[in-house]
Amino acid sequence: MTQTLETGTTTQERVDAWLADFEAALAARDAERAAGLFATTSFWRDLVAFTWNLTTVENRDGVADLLRATMESTDARNFHTTEEPTEADGVVDAWIGFETAVGRARGHLRLTDEGAWTLLTTLYELKGHEEPLGEARPMGAEHGANRNRVTWAEARRAESEELGRTREPYVVVVGGGQGGIALGARLRQLGVSHVVVDRYDRPGDQWRSRYKSLCLHDPVWYDHLPYLDFPKNWPVFAPKDKIADWLEFYTKVMEVTYWSKTTCRSATFDDSTKEWTVVLDRDGEEITLHPKQLVLATGMSGKPNVPELPGQDVFRGEQHHSSQHPGPDAYKGKKVVVIGSNNSAFDICGALWEVGADVTMVQRSSTHIVKSDSLMDLGLGDLYSERAVAAGVTTQKADMIFASLPYRIMHTFQQPVYAAIKERDREFYDRLEAAGFQHDWGDDDSGLFMKYLRRGSGYYIDVGAADLVANGDVRLVQGQVVSLSENAVQLKDGTELEADLVVYATGYGSMNGWAADLISQEVADKVGKVWGLGSGTTKDPGPWEGEQRNMWKPTQQEALWFHGGNLHQSRHYSLYLALQLKARHEGIPTPVYGLQEVHHLR
Numbered sequence: 130m131t132q133t134l135e136t137g138t139t140t141q142e143r144v145d146a147w148l149a150d151f152e153a154a155l156a157a158r159d160a161e162r163a164a165g166l167f168a169t170t171s172f173w174r175d176l177v178a179f180t181w182n183l184t185t186v187e188n189r190d191g192v193a194d195l196l197r198a199t200m201e202s203t204d205a206r207n208f209h210t211t212e213e214p215t216e217a218d219g220v221v222d223a224w225i226g227f228e229t230a231v232g233r234a235r236g237h238l239r240l241t242d243e244g245a246w247t248l249l250t251t252l253y254e255l256k257g258h259e260e261p262l263g264e265a266r267p268m269g270a271e272h273g274a275n276r277n278r279v280t281w282a283e284a285r286r287a288e289s290e291e292l293g294r295t296r297e298p299y300v301v302v303v304g305g306g307q308g309g310i311a312l313g314a315r316l317r318q319l320g321v322s323h324v325v326v327d328r329y330d331r332p333g334d335q336w337r338s339r340y341k342s343l344c345l346h347d348p349v350w351y352d353h354l355p356y357l358d359f360p361k362n363w364p365v366f367a368p369k370d371k372i373a374d375w376l377e378f379y380t381k382v383m384e385v386t387y388w389s390k391t392t393c394r395s396a397t398f399d400d401s402t403k404e405w406t407v408v409l410d411r412d413g414e415e416i417t418l419h420p421k422q423l424v425l426a427t428g429m430s431g432k433p434n435v436p437e438l439p440g441q442d443v444f445r446g447e448q449h450h451s452s453q454h455p456g457p458d459a460y461k462g463k464k465v466v467v468i469g470s471n472n473s474a475f476d477i478c479g480a481l482w483e484v485g486a487d488v489t490m491v492q493r494s495s496t497h498i499v500k501s502d503s504l505m506d507l508g509l510g511d512l513y514s515e516r517a518v519a520a521g522v523t524t525q526k527a528d529m530i531f532a533s534l535p536y537r538i539m540h541t542f543q544q545p546v547y548a549a550i551k552e553r554d555r556e557f558y559d560r561l562e563a564a565g566f567q568h569d570w571g572d573d574d575s576g577l578f579m580k581y582l583r584r585g586s587g588y589y590i591d592v593g594a595a596d597l598v599a600n601g602d603v604r605l606v607q608g609q610v611v612s613l614s615e616n617a618v619q620l621k622d623g624t625e626l627e628a629d630l631v632v633y634a635t636g637y638g639s640m641n642g643w644a645a646d647l648i649s650q651e652v653a654d655k656v657g658k659v660w661g662l663g664s665g666t667t668k669d670p671g672p673w674e675g676e677q678r679n680m681w682k683p684t685q686q687e688a689l690w691f692h693g694g695n696l697h698q699s700r701h702y703s704l705y706l707a708l709q710l711k712a713r714h715e716g717i718p719t720p721v722y723g724l725q726e727v728h729h730l731r
């Protein structure tokens with residue numbers, strides 16, 4: 130047990146005292162007193178426990194404001210530590226648990242001499258609606274004699290026949306990629322009737338349809354789905370078709386209600402009935418559903434940005450967006466121009482070079498590159514690796530540690546990591562820059578994760594293709610593409626690049642474009658931009674939002690939600706989205722604190 134020298138108290142006693150003071154102030158409904166327990170510069174991140182929102186408040190004023198609005202209805206109590214706190218560099222780290230009027234919650238506290246520096250509070254279950262897990266798992270078999278016995282398969286069949294015909298689902302999730310599937314699994318566990326619809330033929334087809342060389346860039350420890358970890362022999366970086374098969378299998382074993390070959394055509398919300406009308410094309414049959422909640426899990430990488438260029442109609446070769454790129458096989462010996470210099474561009478260039486295509490990459494703006502080995506070791510190793518697991522950092526714990534870092538200061542934790550990577554791979558970066566590649570580390574040198582969270586683009590996790598650019602095997606050209614001719618791509622400075630194939634590796638648009646397509650432009654504008662933090666850095670305009678815009682939390686359009694992100698985010702945040710939906714399903718009051726304002730349309 131660590132002991133604080135000056136006071137003679139242990140870290141455990143310090144944390145216990147803080148929690149007791151906090152609880153007493155809450156019980157007295159004294160927001161100012163509770164806020165006084167925080168440091169002058171402090172952050173409280175709440176995921177649904179107090180606010181029915183994902184929100185971060187800052188400093189004592191922010192804490193007091195949050196509490197004035199929420200403490201009565203939340204009625205939080207029984208704060209306690211869930212393991213022995215630790216102390217390093219003057220900061221005490223404590224894992225905590227507590228309960229609210231309607232649920233059970235856990236979180237994390239960082240204490241300094243001045244008070245709470247960071248507090249994370251997260252709801253994980255609703256009282257009376259606990260998930261049937263462990264001791265509470267379903268029996269499966271029904272022992273005894275029963276003339277009206279209904280088997281599991283019969284019950285499943287009956288449910289699928291009724292749903293959408295004689296019984297409405299409470300939630301429709303549009304998009305059955307990993308996001309929709311993970312949410313569907315959680316809704317099944319929570320007993321919320323749902324349908325996940327996807328236009329593809331089979332779960333996993335989102336991954337099957339991508340270019341053939343693709344493997345996950347994130348390692349297995351980062352990628353587990355809710356409830357069911359990958360087996361111990363799962364590869365570190367899963368090939369795309371393997372992850373696709375896993376998603377298909379997972380959909381089945383987790384009993385997600387999943388309609389394949391089903392395209393959502395439109396959705397309209399009726400303010401008086403508080404119901405959506407969702408029109409679907411299910412393998413040629415038109416079906417209209419009336420759910421109370423609509424989730425768009427249509428993918429951050431779903432709305433391709435394809436530049437409109439003069440001459441695209443006269444170009445005689447082939448041209449497609451990276452999302453349509455089939456892989457390199459048909460392009461051996463062909464001249465290929467890949468426009469863009471981020472992940473997809475590099476992966477595609479590398480695979481084309483391997484089959485003997487003549488490849489040119491057009492870089493339009495600078496890119497951040499980090500070598501996969503270095504990222505795994507220095508960026509993710511302490512949280513998501515075999516080393517982390519051996520040290521007791523399970524994926525769930527790692528998710529909570531990650532969540533405990535407020536976005537406002539997350540870059541300060543990232544900067545030293547990327548400084549170390551820069552040092553370790555100095556020779557690599559020197560070669561890349563000598564080849565004329567424009568490289569950056571993010572506006573404030575905070576690297577890849579911050580770029581991902583802020584703008585979802587602008588980087589490449591190098592698995593080998595960067596060397597091809599550095600040594601000239603893949604030709605690198607800088608410039609802006611202005612037009613296409615019959616056989617070439619033309620740049621602003623007059624450069625002509627002959628091409629049989631042009632690949633637009635030009636990224637994806639904001640997810641609220643899906644709201645415009647499926648619902649209306651009016652609703653898309655009402656909801657505003659999806660993703661980003663408002664950091665004021667490139668492609669993430671301010672003002673500061675505190676959380677990712679519109680993701681996994683209430684939006685300005687009642688009963689409309691956005692879900693998605695990488696496998697880590699799909700896993701972690703699907704819990705909070707599922708709990709928000711479940712609470713509404715059960716008629717539990719969900720007063721939302723700090724509903725996000727809209728500052729940008731897209």
Ligand SMILES: Cc1cc2nc3c(=O)[nH]c(=O)nc-3n(C[C@H](O)[C@H](O)[C@H](O)COP(=O)(O)OP(=O)(O)OC[C@H]3O[C@@H](n4cnc5c(N)ncnc54)[C@H](O)[C@@H]3O)c2cc1C
Nearest residue numbers: 304306307308327328345346347392393427428693695696
């Ligand atoms: C090349 C590439 C590499 C990537 N590598 C990684 C990685 O290593 N790790 C990682 O975590 N992420 C990676 N990603 C990001 C990846 O896109 C997401 O992690 C993942 O696919 C997102 O899942 P999702 O469920 O949010 O969206 P998606 O997988 O895009 O699924 C969205 C689904 O919505 C469906 N849909 C859209 N509109 C409709 C409609 N109107 N009706 C019915 N269905 C509809 C689509 O058919 C699609 O299946 C990569 C992405 C790309 C493009």
